[in-house]
Every structure is written in structure tokens, then in C-alpha cells.
Amino acid sequence: MNTLRIRIATILCILAFTASAALAGGPQKTLPGDLSLTQAQAVLAAAQAKALAIKVPMNIAVVDAGGNLKAFARMDDAFIGSIDIATRKATTARFFNMSTRALGAAAQPGQPLFGIEATNGGLVIFAGGVLLVDKHNVIVGAVGVSGGSVDEDESVALAGAAAIAK
Amino acid sequence: MNTLRIRIATILCILAFTASAALAGGPQKTLPGDLSLTQAQAVLAAAQAKALAIKVPMNIAVVDAGGNLKAFARMDDAFIGSIDIATRKATTARFFNMSTRALGAAAQPGQPLFGIEATNGGLVIFAGGVLLVDKHNVIVGAVGVSGGSVDEDESVALAGAAAIAK
Amino acid sequence: MNTLRIRIATILCILAFTASAALAGGPQKTLPGDLSLTQAQAVLAAAQAKALAIKVPMNIAVVDAGGNLKAFARMDDAFIGSIDIATRKATTARFFNMSTRALGAAAQPGQPLFGIEATNGGLVIFAGGVLLVDKHNVIVGAVGVSGGSVDEDESVALAGAAAIAK
Amino acid sequence: MNTLRIRIATILCILAFTASAALAGGPQKTLPGDLSLTQAQAVLAAAQAKALAIKVPMNIAVVDAGGNLKAFARMDDAFIGSIDIATRKATTARFFNMSTRALGAAAQPGQPLFGIEATNGGLVIFAGGVLLVDKHNVIVGAVGVSGGSVDEDESVALAGAAAIAK
Numbered sequence: 015m016n017t018l019r020i021r022i023a024t025i026l027c028i029l030a031f032t033a034s035a036a037l038a039g040g041p042q043k044t045l046p047g048d049l050s051l052t053q054a055q056a057v058l059a060a061a062q063a064k065a066l067a068i069k070v071p072m073n074i075a076v077v078d079a080g081g082n083l084k085a086f087a088r089m090d091d092a093f094i095g096s097i098d099i100a101t102r103k104a105t106t107a108r109f110f111n112m113s114t115r116a117l118g119a120a121a122q123p124g125q126p127l128f129g130i131e132a133t134n135g136g137l138v139i140f141a142g143g144v145l146l147v148d149k150h151n152v153i154v155g156a157v158g159v160s161g162g163s164v165d166e167d168e169s170v171a172l173a174g175a176a177a178i179a180k
Numbered sequence: 181m182n183t184l185r186i187r188i189a190t191i192l193c194i195l196a197f198t199a200s201a202a203l204a205g206g207p208q209k210t211l212p213g214d215l216s217l218t219q220a221q222a223v224l225a226a227a228q229a230k231a232l233a234i235k236v237p238m239n240i241a242v243v244d245a246g247g248n249l250k251a252f253a254r255m256d257d258a259f260i261g262s263i264d265i266a267t268r269k270a271t272t273a274r275f276f277n278m279s280t281r282a283l284g285a286a287a288q289p290g291q292p293l294f295g296i297e298a299t300n301g302g303l304v305i306f307a308g309g310v311l312l313v314d315k316h317n318v319i320v321g322a323v324g325v326s327g328g329s330v331d332e333d334e335s336v337a338l339a340g341a342a343a344i345a346k
Numbered sequence: 347m348n349t350l351r352i353r354i355a356t357i358l359c360i361l362a363f364t365a366s367a368a369l370a371g372g373p374q375k376t377l378p379g380d381l382s383l384t385q386a387q388a389v390l391a392a393a394q395a396k397a398l399a400i401k402v403p404m405n406i407a408v409v410d411a412g413g414n415l416k417a418f419a420r421m422d423d424a425f426i427g428s429i430d431i432a433t434r435k436a437t438t439a440r441f442f443n444m445s446t447r448a449l450g451a452a453a454q455p456g457q458p459l460f461g462i463e464a465t466n467g468g469l470v471i472f473a474g475g476v477l478l479v480d481k482h483n484v485i486v487g488a489v490g491v492s493g494g495s496v497d498e499d500e501s502v503a504l505a506g507a508a509a510i511a512k
Numbered sequence: 513m514n515t516l517r518i519r520i521a522t523i524l525c526i527l528a529f530t531a532s533a534a535l536a537g538g539p540q541k542t543l544p545g546d547l548s549l550t551q552a553q554a555v556l557a558a559a560q561a562k563a564l565a566i567k568v569p570m571n572i573a574v575v576d577a578g579g580n581l582k583a584f585a586r587m588d589d590a591f592i593g594s595i596d597i598a599t600r601k602a603t604t605a606r607f608f609n610m611s612t613r614a615l616g617a618a619a620q621p622g623q624p625l626f627g628i629e630a631t632n633g634g635l636v637i638f639a640g641g642v643l644l645v646d647k648h649n650v651i652v653g654a655v656g657v658s659g660g661s662v663d664e665d666e667s668v669a670l671a672g673a674a675a676i677a678k
Contacts, residue, residue: 043319126496133434249418292639
């Protein structure tokens with residue numbers, strides 16, 4: 015039943031875009047519903063506001079549904095080494111459709127995914143990467159934050175994610 | 181006017197998926213319209229049939245709209261070194277929304293993009309990577325083929341791409 | 347007894363391929379008995395059927411005796427981050443001729459191989475990679491699966507491996 | 513004369529920051545005069561406005577005086593493969609304190625730096641990366657743009673650089 019509803023949604027969607035793409039002439043370059051730059055910059059702005067509120071300079075990275083970088087900001091005095099960590103937190107969250115905190119819990123010694131951080135060219139398995147779920151309940155990307163304690167990082171990421179959730 | 185039509189299409193699409201996602205309970209994991217495994221395997225099968233017809237064993241890689249690997253096949257006796265080339269041809273095509281032949285023409289000595297192959301961890305700038313455009317005229321991924329001459333590679337890639345174009 | 351049968355089978359196989367290579371004119375490109383694409387796709391299909399049965403979307407990678415990718419499929423909604431993990435599970439299993447579960451047991455803190463996952467550009471040390479052993483009891487490759495719990499992953503890999511074991 | 517003014521400005525700047533660091537208690541984390549996020553985002557905004565004006569979706573990357581990423585934006589429909597190119601254009605320009613166009617001229621076949629693009633993990637040797645020089649005539653970073661023709665890319669980069677030049 016659920017599957018049927020998704021199929022109907024897909025058909026409606028495809029019909030809508032058929033009309034649009036046919037008229038546009040060239041092929042459509044971006045899948046419908048993917049994260050826009052406007053959304054990504056709203057995530058950055060909300061995260062940055064939270065970081066200022068808690069007085070911790072942060073690196074903030076936003077990736078789209080395909081896991082590709084969409085927007086980034088390094089606040090003044092934020093760690094240089096966190097450019098990579100913030101970005102990997104975002105991709106890690108999208109790669110496994112869960113927060114980096116949740117992934118990290120399963121990657122501790124003795125846990126099922128111990129050692130997973132050595133895959134994908136290096137994952138981040140501590141808190142600060144969270145999914146971006148839009149108001150239609152679709153995963154459209156992820157945000158990764160690094161610069162403070164992992165709890166601070168995650169609070170800033172969650173503030174960013176909230177910007178497009180409603 | 182064109183923009184307006186795309187907006188209307190987007191709104192219709194979002195409405196359709198709102199209904200679907202809301203009922204599904206969890207967030208939707210894949211953007212509507214992205215390449216399905218069924219489509220990717222149809223591309224592989226069509227490409228493989230063409231490779232058999234011209235009697236050249238090929239590596240065939242298919243990536244989705246986000247540029248992430250969806251399906252792959254190395255035919256018997258096909259080059260081991262073409263695993264990487266076929267895959268990079270597919271990602272290269274999607275990364276720049278053009279065939280690797282077209283990109284290569286602009287990357288010759290003296291041409292504007294000379295040296296581009298050193299970016300993105302290594303691009304492929306000769307023929308054999310082509311876009312996958314679905315019947316709604318949306319770019320949903322790319323296929324890369326390697327194993328024969330570049331003309332043979334491209335003919336196999338085009339045969340693959342044709343499988344989802346209508 | 348078993349060993350004798352394998353030797354006879356190998357000799358017959360080599361004779362057959364010698365004839366074939368002599369007729370073809372050029373040198374034989376592939377070792378006699380190495381995993382064929384037909385076998386690899388049978389592994390994929392069996393694994394995919396199991397994944398559908400347990401309702402967990404998976405990434406499935408098959409490598410040949412040389413540890414090189416032969417076939418791959420990412421099912422719809424399966425993790426993007428598992429493309430790399432499934433592939434590394436397959437290569438890891440073949441690299442050490444044991445399941446990734448067995449390797450992982452020896453790689454826990456305090457165990458002899460602690461830290462091995464940092465070698466070879468990144469190994470996977472949890473369950474889901476299993477060897478492909480053909481009906482002549484020869485290791486012809488490996489299959490790696492990623493997308494669910496490690497037990498689910500391994501059950502799907504074993505279902506795949508069973509496809510060529512008899 | 514110009515040099516004298518820069519020295520005076522630098523001394524004043526250092527005095528100001530010395531005071532600030534002394535008051536803050538800990539060591540000063542950022543060099544006086546290094547690119548601020550406010551400046552980097554002004555560069556992004558100016559570049560984005562130019563890209564919209566010429567109707568070419570762009571990737572825009574800004575690095576600071578240390579060559580480390582400070583801010584990034586990928587406009588809707590811009591090439592995924594240009595994330596890396598825009599970023600490398602910015603770092604390449606700062607690495608050699610010249611535009612990527614100038615470096616590229618010296619890297620053509622037969623020219624002194626032929627092959628330089630293979631260093632530093634991959635440089636970009638075509639136009640679109642330009643230095644950021646502030647109003648005190650100090651190089652404070654670079655901006656890299658990728659998404660259109662190299663002339664379009666460079667025009668957008670120059671528009672971005674102009675935002676902090678006066």
C-alpha cells in the first residue's frame with residue numbers, strides 16, 4: 015500500500031517534470047527536490063548563529079543528497095584541521111543515513127562496526143554530523159560541524175538542520 | 181516562463197511526495213527520479229550485448245545522479261586496468277554533464293581546459309563516458325565503458341544509454 | 347583423495363585452455379577457472395534475492411581470484427557509504443583468504459592484528475565479506491555485502507557465495 | 513611610498529592585535545589581517561551576483577592567506593566536478609601567488625613548468641583562480657571559480673576579488 019502511494023507520487027512527479035523538461039529544451043541537470051543553495055545557506059546561517067550564541071568558532075559544511083559539497087563556512091579563529099572533519103561529518107551522515115553520533119556508537123571496540131572509520135577514505139565516527147530532512151520528510155543532504163566539543167558541534171549542526179525541517 | 185513551468189512542476193512533485201513520505205513514517209532515502217537498479221542493470225545488459233556483438237570484452241560502470249556507483253560488470257578477458265577507467269569515465273561525464281569525448285576535446289594542449297585530468301583525483305578525458313538521460317529528459321547518471329578502442333568504448337556506452345532513453 | 351580430484355580437474359582444465367589459446371593465436375588472457383562474469387552475476391542475483399527476502403537494501407560487490415572487481419550492484423535506498431565497504435569487504439576477504447568476520451576477531455584491541463584495517467588503503471574488519479569457493483574447492487574470489495547489520499550483511503553474502511559452491 | 517604605508521598599517525595592525533591578545537588571555541589564533549569570514553562571504557556574494565548576471569551556475573571557493581578553505585558555494589545546476597576544480601583554482605593561485613591563467617601559460621607543452629599540474633595532489637592550470645588582495649595591498653587569500661568557460665569563470669572570480677580590493 016505504502017509502495018503504491020510512492021509509485022503514484024513518482025508518476026505524478028515524473029509527469030510534472032516531463033512537461034517542464036520538454037519545454038526547457040536541454041536535459042534537466044538536477045533531480046527534483048535536491049538541496050538548493052538557498053537552503054544550504056539557510057543551514058549555514060542558522061548554524062553560525064548558534065555557534066556565535068555559544069561562543070565557539072566552528073567549521074560548517076553542507077552536502078546535498080548525492081553527498082557532494084554544497085556550501086561551507088569557516089568562522090574566524092576556527093580550527094584549520096576542522097575543515098576536513100566538518101566536511102567528512104556531513105558526508106559520513108549522508109553515506110549511512112544516520113548521525114555520526116549514532117554511527118560512532120556502533121563503531122566502538124567490541125561493537126559490530128569497529129574499524130568502519132578506515133573505509134571511504136576516512137569517516138568521522140563522533141558527534142557533529144546530522145541529516146538534513148526537508149519538510150516533505152525527504153533526506154536532502156547533511157550538515158557537519160567541527161570546532162568545539164562534540165556536544166557543542168552537534169548542537170550547532172542540529173540548529174542548522176532545523177532551518178530547513180519545517 | 182520556463183522557470184515558472186519548472187516551479188509548477190516542482191510544486192506538484194513536492195505535493196505528491198509529501199503525501200507519500202508522510203504516510204511512510206521514516207524519511208525518504210532517495211530523491212524522486214534518481215536512477216534505479218533496474219534501470220542501471222538495463223544499461224549494463226544493453227552495453228554488454230553491444231560489446232558481444234562487436235566482440236570486444238568491456239568493463240561497464242553505471243553511476244547515479246549523485247555520481248555514485250550503482251552497477252558494474254567486467255566481461256571475461258576484459259582489462260583489469262579498465263575497472264578504474266570505466267568508473268572514472270562515468271563519474272567524469274556526470275561531473276561535467278557532457279561526454280568524456282566532449283570534455284577531452286577541450287582538454288588538449290593549447291585548449292582551455294588543458295590539464296583538467298589532474299583534478300577530482302583523476303578524470304578521464306577520452307571517449308567512452310556518456311550521460312544517462314531518461315525519457316523525461318532528466319540527467320539521472322552516466323555510463324562509462326573501457327576495454328577497446330575509444331570509438332568502440334563509446335559505441336558500447338551509447339548502446340547502454342539508449343536502454344533508458346525512451 | 348579430494349586433492350587428487352582437484353589436480354586432475356586442473357590438468358584437464360589447463361589442457362582445454364591450452365587448446366583454446368593455441369587456436370586463438372594470442373596468449374590466454376585469463377587464468378583457467380577464474381571467476382566468470384556469468385558466475386559473478388549469479389552471485390549478485392542470489393545475494394539480491396536474499397536481501398529482498400529480509401527486506402534490507404544492500405550493496406553487493408564481487409571480486410575475482412586476483413581480488414579485482416568483477417560485478418557490483420547497489421540496490422535502491424542502500425547506503426552510499428556502503429559502495430566502498432562492500433567492495434573492501436570482498437577484497438579484504440580475498441586478500442587474507444578468510445571471512446572479514448574472522449579477520450575482525452583477530453583485529454580487536456589486544457588481539458594480534460589490532461590496527462590492520464589501516465593497511466591496504468583501508469580494510470574492513472567486520473562481518474559481510476566471504477570467500478567464493480567453486481565446486482572444485484578452489485577459491486575463485488569473494489563477495490562483500492553492506493547495508494544492514496553485520497549479521498544481515500553476512501547472511502546475504504553467504505547466500506551469494508552458495509550460488510557457485512555446488 | 514606605497515610600501516611605507518603598508519608597513520605603517522601593518523605595525524598599527526599588530527599593535528591592535530597585541531592588545532587584543534593580551535586581553536584575551538590565550539595566544540592569538542589568527543594572523544592579524546588574515547581573511548575574515550565576513551570578507552570571504554562578501555567575495556562569494558559578489559561572485560555569485562556576477563554568475564547570475566551572466567547566467568552561468570558556478571562553484572565558488574575562497575581560501576585564506578594560509579591556502580585553507582574559508583567559504584564555498586555551489587550554485588544550483590553547477591557541475592559537481594567543479595567543486596574540486598574551484599577549490600584547487602583558489603589554492604593553486606595562492607600556492608604560487610599568481611592567477612591560474614598565468615601559471616597555465618607557463619605549464620603548456622614546451623614551456624618551463626610543463627607537468628606542474630601533477631604536483632600538490634593536483635593543481636589547476638587554466639583560468640578562474642585569482643588572488644585576493646586587500647586594500648592594504650596584502651595578499652590575503654584567493655578565489656577559485658568553475659562552471660562555465662574559463663573566461664566566464666575568471667570574470668566571476670575577478671568580480672569576487674573586487675569585493676575586498678578597495
